[in-house]
Amino acid sequence: xxxxxxxxxxxxxxxxxxxxxxxxxxxxxxxxxxxxxxxxxxxxxxxxxxxxxxxxxxxxxxxxxxxxxxxxxxxxxxxxxxxxxxxxxxxxxxxxxxxxxxxxxxxxxxxxxxxxxxxxxxxxxxxxxxxxxxxxxxxxxxxxxxxxxxxxxxxxxxxxxxxxxxxxxxxxxxxxxxxxxxxxxxxxxxxxxxxxxxxxxxxxxxxxxxxxxxxxxxxxxxxxxxxxxxxxxxxxxxxxxxxxxxxxxxxxxxxxxxxxxxxxxxxxxxxxxxxxxxxxxxxxxxxxxxxxxxxxxxxxxxxxxxxxxxxxxxxxxxxxxxxxxxxxxxxxxxxxxxxxxxxxxxxxxxxxxxxxxxxxxxxxxxxxxxxxxxxxxxxxxxxxxxxxxxxxxxxxxxxxxxxxxxxxxxxxxxxxxxxxxxxxxxxxxxxxxxxxxxxxxxxxxxxxxxxxxxxxxxx
Amino acid sequence: xxxxxxxxxxxxxxxxxxxxxxxxxxxxxxxxxxxxxxxxxxxxxxxxxxxxxxxxxxxxxxxxxxxxxxxxxxxxxxxxxxxxxxxxxxxxxxxxxxxxxxxxxxxxxxxxxxxxxxxxxxxxxxxxxxxxxxxxxxxxxxxxxxxxxxxxxxxxxxxxxxxxxxxxxxxxxxxxxxxxxxxxxxxxxxxxxxxxxxxxxxxxxxxxxxxxxxxxxxxxxxxxxxxxxxxxxxxxxxxxxxxxxxxxxxxxxxxxxxxxxxxxxxxxxxxxxxxxxxxxxxxxxxxxxxxxxxxxxxxxxxxxxxxxxxxxxxxxxxxxxxxxxxxxxxxxxxxxxxxxxxxxxxxxxxxxxxxxxxxxxxxxxxxxxxxxxxxxxxxxxxxxxxxxxxxxxxxxxxxxxxxxxxxxxxxxxxxxxxxxxxxxxxxxxxxxxxxxxxxxxxxxxxxxxxxxxxxxxxx
Numbered sequence: 001x002x003x004x005x006x007x008x009x010x011x012x013x014x015x016x017x018x019x020x021x022x023x024x025x026x027x028x029x030x031x032x033x034x035x036x037x038x039x040x041x042x043x044x045x046x047x048x049x050x051x052x053x054x055x056x057x058x059x060x061x062x063x064x065x066x067x068x069x070x071x072x073x074x075x076x077x078x079x080x081x082x083x084x085x086x087x088x089x090x091x092x093x094x095x096x097x098x099x100x101x102x103x104x105x106x107x108x109x110x111x112x113x114x115x116x117x118x119x120x121x122x123x124x125x126x127x128x129x130x131x132x133x134x135x136x137x138x139x140x141x142x143x144x145x146x147x148x149x150x151x152x153x154x155x156x157x158x159x160x161x162x163x164x165x166x167x168x169x170x171x172x173x174x175x176x177x178x179x180x181x182x183x184x185x186x187x188x189x190x191x192x193x194x195x196x197x198x199x200x201x202x203x204x205x206x207x208x209x210x211x212x213x214x215x216x217x218x219x220x221x222x223x224x225x226x227x228x229x230x231x232x233x234x235x236x237x238x239x240x241x242x243x244x245x246x247x248x249x250x251x252x253x254x255x256x257x258x259x260x261x262x263x264x265x266x267x268x269x270x271x272x273x274x275x276x277x278x279x280x281x282x283x284x285x286x287x288x289x290x291x292x293x294x295x296x297x298x299x300x301x302x303x304x305x306x307x308x309x310x311x312x313x314x315x316x317x318x319x320x321x322x323x324x325x326x327x328x329x330x331x332x333x334x335x336x337x338x339x340x341x342x343x344x345x346x347x348x349x350x351x352x353x354x355x356x357x358x359x360x361x362x363x364x365x366x367x368x369x370x371x372x373x374x375x376x377x378x379x380x381x382x383x384x385x386x387x388x389x390x391x392x393x394x395x396x397x398x399x400x401x402x403x404x405x406x407x408x409x410x411x412x413x414x415x416x417x418x419x420x421x422x423x424x425x426x427x428x429x430x431x432x433x434x435x436x437x438x439x440x441x442x443x444x445x446x447x448x449x450x451x452x453x454x455x456x457x458x459x
Numbered sequence: 460x461x462x463x464x465x466x467x468x469x470x471x472x473x474x475x476x477x478x479x480x481x482x483x484x485x486x487x488x489x490x491x492x493x494x495x496x497x498x499x500x501x502x503x504x505x506x507x508x509x510x511x512x513x514x515x516x517x518x519x520x521x522x523x524x525x526x527x528x529x530x531x532x533x534x535x536x537x538x539x540x541x542x543x544x545x546x547x548x549x550x551x552x553x554x555x556x557x558x559x560x561x562x563x564x565x566x567x568x569x570x571x572x573x574x575x576x577x578x579x580x581x582x583x584x585x586x587x588x589x590x591x592x593x594x595x596x597x598x599x600x601x602x603x604x605x606x607x608x609x610x611x612x613x614x615x616x617x618x619x620x621x622x623x624x625x626x627x628x629x630x631x632x633x634x635x636x637x638x639x640x641x642x643x644x645x646x647x648x649x650x651x652x653x654x655x656x657x658x659x660x661x662x663x664x665x666x667x668x669x670x671x672x673x674x675x676x677x678x679x680x681x682x683x684x685x686x687x688x689x690x691x692x693x694x695x696x697x698x699x700x701x702x703x704x705x706x707x708x709x710x711x712x713x714x715x716x717x718x719x720x721x722x723x724x725x726x727x728x729x730x731x732x733x734x735x736x737x738x739x740x741x742x743x744x745x746x747x748x749x750x751x752x753x754x755x756x757x758x759x760x761x762x763x764x765x766x767x768x769x770x771x772x773x774x775x776x777x778x779x780x781x782x783x784x785x786x787x788x789x790x791x792x793x794x795x796x797x798x799x800x801x802x803x804x805x806x807x808x809x810x811x812x813x814x815x816x817x818x819x820x821x822x823x824x825x826x827x828x829x830x831x832x833x834x835x836x837x838x839x840x841x842x843x844x845x846x847x848x849x850x851x852x853x854x855x856x857x858x859x860x861x862x863x864x865x866x867x868x869x870x871x872x873x874x875x876x877x878x879x880x881x882x883x884x885x886x887x888x889x890x891x892x893x894x895x896x897x898x899x900x901x902x903x904x905x906x907x908x909x910x911x912x913x914x915x916x917x918x
Contacts, residue, residue: 200678204776213740218763219659219860222791223703223746223755225739229764229786230699237696240689244682280684281672281782283816287682296682304677305688306779307770312787317663317824319789320765323740327688328771330778332681357742365776401678 001142005449009137013442016136017116019049020105020129020441023087024118027103030065030088031159039065039155042087046153053136057151060171062163065155069174072135074148078456079379082150082177084409084417085128085184086157089120090430097432107438114438123429126436127183127421127444128153134448146456150177161405168412179379180409185421187440188269188395193387193447195380196419197262198298198372198398199406201333203343204365207350209235209325211358215311216321226355228325229310235353236327239303243289246303246331248342248349256336258299259375265396266294298398301342302332328365332400335372343367368404379418382454387420390447422447460601464908468596472901475595476575478508479564479588479900482546483577486562489524489547490618498524498614501546505612512595516610519630521622524614528633531594533607537915538838541609541636543868543876544587544643545616548579549889556891566897573897582888585895586642586880586903587612593907605915609636620864627871638838639868644880646899647728647854652846652906654839655878656721657757657831657857658865660792662802663824666809668694668784670817674770675780685814687784688769694812695786698762702748705762705790707801707808715795717758718834724855725753757857761791787824791859794831802826827863838877841913846879849906881906 009016028042029035043059043066050057050070057070065088074080092102100106105118116126138145152175156163168175188194211226241247258266273293277283287296296302310325312318331342343364350360373380380396387394406417422444428434468475487501488494502518502525509516509529516529524547533539551561559565564577575585597604611634615622627634647653670685700706717725732752736742746755755761769784771777790801802823809819832839839855846853865876881903887893 200681202778204778206776211741216739217860218761218765218789218791219858221739221756222659222761222763222859223759224744224752225736225741226743226745227763229767230695233692233695233764233767234699236689236692240693277683277816280675280680281816282670282684284685284814285683286685286814293683297680300682302677302681304681304686304778304780305692305770306677306777306781307772308688308692308767308784309772310768311764311766313766313768313785317665317787317789318765319661319663319763321763322765325767326772328776330677330776332677355743355745357736357740399678400681401676 002450002453005137005141006446008141009442009445009449016133016445017441019133020116020126023125023129024105024120025103028088028155029091030156032091036065039088043068043153043155046087049132050151053139055151060167062167064163067155067163067167068151068153069171070151072145072149074145078147079178079458080148080150080176081179081181081455082152082175082413083131083181083183084152084154084405085131086124086154087128088155088158089123089125090158092119094432099433115435116438116441117433117435119434121434122423122427122436123434124157124184126441127423130422130441130444131181131183131448134445134452137445137449138452145452147452150175157405161408164405165408165412168408172412175413177413177415179415180413180417182403182406182417182419183421184423185399185419186423186425187421188397190424191391192393192395193391193420193422194395194397195383195387196399197375197380197396198335199370199403200301200400201337201339201368201370202330202366202402203333203339203346204328204330204367205343205346206326206328206363206365208361209354209358210323210360211355212323215323218319218321221321225321226358227321228323228358231355231358232308232310232325232327235350236305236308236329238353239349244287246301248345250345251301251342254336254338255301255334256372258295261375262396269294269395269397297400299334301334301337303329305329330366332402333370335370337370339367339369368402368407371403371406373416373418377416378458379455382458383418383420383451386450386454387447389450390443420451461909461912464596464600465905467600468901468904468908475592475904476900478592479575479585482584482588483564483579484562487547487579487614488550489615491550495524498547502527502612502614505546508591509610512598514610519626521626523622526614526622526626527610527612528630529610531604531608533604537606538637538917539607539609539635540638540640540914541611541634541872542590542640542642543611543613543864544590545583545613546587547614547617548582548584549617551578553891558892574894575897575900576892576894578893580893581882581886581895582893583616583643585900586882589881589900589903590640590642590907593904593911596904596908597911604911606911609634616864620867623864624867624871627867631871634872636872636874638874639872639876641862641865641876641878642880643882644858644878645882645884646880647856649883650850651852651854652850652879652881653854653856654842654846655858656834656839656855657794658829658862659760659859660796660798660827660829661789661825661861662792662798662805663787663789663826664802664805665785665787665822665824667820668813668817669782669819671782674782677778677780680780684780685817686780687782687817690814690817691767691769691784691786694809695764695767695788697812698808703746705760707804709804710760710801713795713797714760714793715831717754720834721855728753728854728856756859758793760793760796762788763791764788789825791861792829794829796829798826798828827861827866830862830865832875832877836875837917838914841917842877842879842910845909845913846906848909849902879910
């Protein structure tokens with residue numbers, strides 16, 4: 001049966017590609033109100049596509065852009081999966097850096113593959129259609145799916161997912177499932193598909209240090225007056241230890257160490273530590289001494305400064321003692337760490353280092369926990385096996401970024417998520433000339449067919 | 460004789476004020492090419508005024524705005540002073556913050572005094588005319604001056620004094636003198652005139668730290684990649700010691716301690732340490748522990764950060780690891796410190812703290828030594844005595860700022876300078892509603908008459 005479906009996919013690739021192109025051609029830029037009509041049209045297109053495949057599907061109004069919800073039946077004793085994807089895209093600017101129209105996909109042959117170049121080719125229309133077309137191939141050849149599949153397509157992922165929590169609350173019963181599938185992660189490398197089993201949380205903060213009530217002249221006040229930029233520099237420098245760790249009290253208290261199984265799997269990955277840094281003009285891992293680079297970016301919490309500003313920053317020179325200084329920074333968290341506690345300890349750390357005549361204001365920019373999939377989850381092993389069937393290998397991996405949607409889905413639906421994607425590191429998502437490899441689409445559909453087959457046997 | 464001149468000044472104040480108003484009405488804004496004609500007209504007005512007083516005077520072309528040079532004869536055995544002032548002014552904007560036309564001086568009565576309000580009322584037209592009118596009173600009553608007086612009026616002080624060093628080189632012989640008088644310093648307070656006997660030098664620097672060749676995503680690279688802002692924060696924090704000193708190697712090696720005489724004079728000044736800081740919303744002196752605030756701002760070297768920028772500084776949040784970070788900072792120097800050496804040691808300090816895969820670029824923004832007048836200078840004591848005759852008291856003082864012109868004059872002419880001014884702390888120079896107290900003008904002229912008398916007896 002599997003072979004029949006896979007052959008069918010191979011034979012009908014052009015038609016599948018054409019449907020992906022149709023979807024890409026709708027410029028569903030969610031952040032720009034000028035595209036609101038296109039976003040709505042895109043949602044209708046998807047609902048129509050699901051209905052065409054026999055699903056009960058419709059768009060749902062929200063406080064923002066519509067959701068698309070659909071259900072394809074399957075054997076009642078088989079697992080029920082909810083596939084999450086998003087149909088909105090980032091703006092295409094700067095347009096002048098594109099080599100072709102961002103909303104008119106083109107195929108560009110490259111060494112050993114072909115690129116589908118367009119905004120959304122990868123993020124997330126390509127990834128989403130890779131799954132949808134796998135389902136379609138099942139239905140076209142078998143008349144039905146061996147598992148129950150529900151779909152949830154969001155139209156605001158690129159602009160903050162503001163309607164999602166409220167929508168999930170109201171739709172929790174309709175979206176009941178055994179596992180959520182999420183499809184916008186990457187492969188480990190071009191030969192190795194991966195299940196992403198952990199990502200980091202985030203505590204984002206903006207701080208404003210105030211020293212006095214006006215800018216002063218360093219000739220008149222230099223030395224005697226507190227300098228907001230000097231106070232800020234001291235505070236920021238105090239956040240890291242000399243060996244690359246984070247110096248906040250209790251920061252590492254609840255950090256969970258990697259399971260020996262995962263650590264071994266990562267150690268076995270063909271990862272070029274040196275190349276990872278030399279590719280971006282660096283050489284020395286800046287994180288905790290004694291930890292591998294992969295551990296530093298996937299499994300260890302971090303503290304990074306994203307922006308600092310204050311005082312005179314125009315051309316020339318002005319000997320001002322600024323009374324205000326600003327910084328944006330964040331902590332990436334790993335499993336075990338409580339974002340609230342880290343935030344509280346950070347605030348206390350800063351306050352303890354302020355001269356008594358200075359003050360500080362904090363602004364929150366995100367507070368989300370890390371996530372790690374239970375290695376015993378019954379769907380993990382079959383998925384890795386299915387991926388190995390298609391690619392000859394597979395792995396679990398982490399990601400240093402944060403995917404807040406997983407937390408929202410888990411909170412609303414009470415189930416875990418399985419993160420499988422066929423994107424590549426170099427897909428230029430959010431940038432000009434975004435691409436998706438034709439092999440990601442083709443072998444990705446084949447992979448989903450194999451995964452669906454394997455999941456259907458899970459008890 | 461002195462009394463006769465002083466009475467004459469008291470009797471003719473209105474005419475003297477009118478001449479000051481005439482000068483102020485010429486909008487000699489040197490930085491704006493639109494005012495070049497007015498600047499030239501202002502120079503001619505001054506040369507004409509000096510000739511009217513019997514001087515040999517003329518304007519001199521330079522690479523920029525003209526200089527005015529004049530000579531008034533006196534007894535050949537008497538000291539020869541060169542009076543330096545500048546006739547250009549700062550732009551008047553923002554115009555909407557002025558309560559009257561900046562180039563139409565008005566008299567505004569205030570409690571206990573009258574303000575002359577206009578651009579240049581104080582800086583430097585008021586200060587300059589205070590001296591010129593004292594000379595005129597001598598000539599009007601005595602027919603001549605008891606000392607030889609040369610005048611040098613610059614038209615580019617507010618826009619960088621670019622022509623001055625070259626001009627001084629060529630005119631050194633003509634400008635030969637025993638002492639330079641400079642008039643744009645302030646009184647200690649409204650009752651106490653001061654001779655400023657020291658000011659600080661400056662080493663200005665801009666630094667750019669580079670970490671890698673592109674901005675990175677903190678999700679993908681956080682921990683492992685060097686962060687330019689974190690490196691910069693560490694470097695800046697390392698410049699100060701916990702007790703408020705500067706941590707650069709050898710920074711204090713050549714610092715000259717205050718003479719016991721000067722230290723005693725300062726300790727006797729009625730200075731409100733607490734008020735100095737609480738007036739600007741601060742409380743705790745931030746400089747070296749154990750030093751008085753006056754010593755911190757006048758007699759101790761400092762390190763101040765004037766600006767920092769880098770990474771994402773717009774509203775919202777972006778989890779970038781920036782590859783570049785910038786800061787502007789300066790060191791105020793005191794007598795004994797070599798600006799070149801401080802600069803070299805600062806560069807070495809920064810370089811020693813950079814991770815090996817980061818780099819730094821430096822840009823100079825000024826390099827000038829501190830200056831301290833020799834307390835034994837033969838003109839100092841008579842000047843302080845003359846000031847006491849007029850005001851009942853006088854003092855020496857320092858200033859934390861830098862006055863590069865003094866160094867240029869000393870280098871070109873080989874003589875020291877005597878800094879006497881009747882400005883006040885609250886004159887709003889460079890700001891809207893600049894003012895000069897009528898008493899500064901009136902008692903300032905009377906003071907200069909007494910100083911000129913005293914100097915004429917110096918051997």
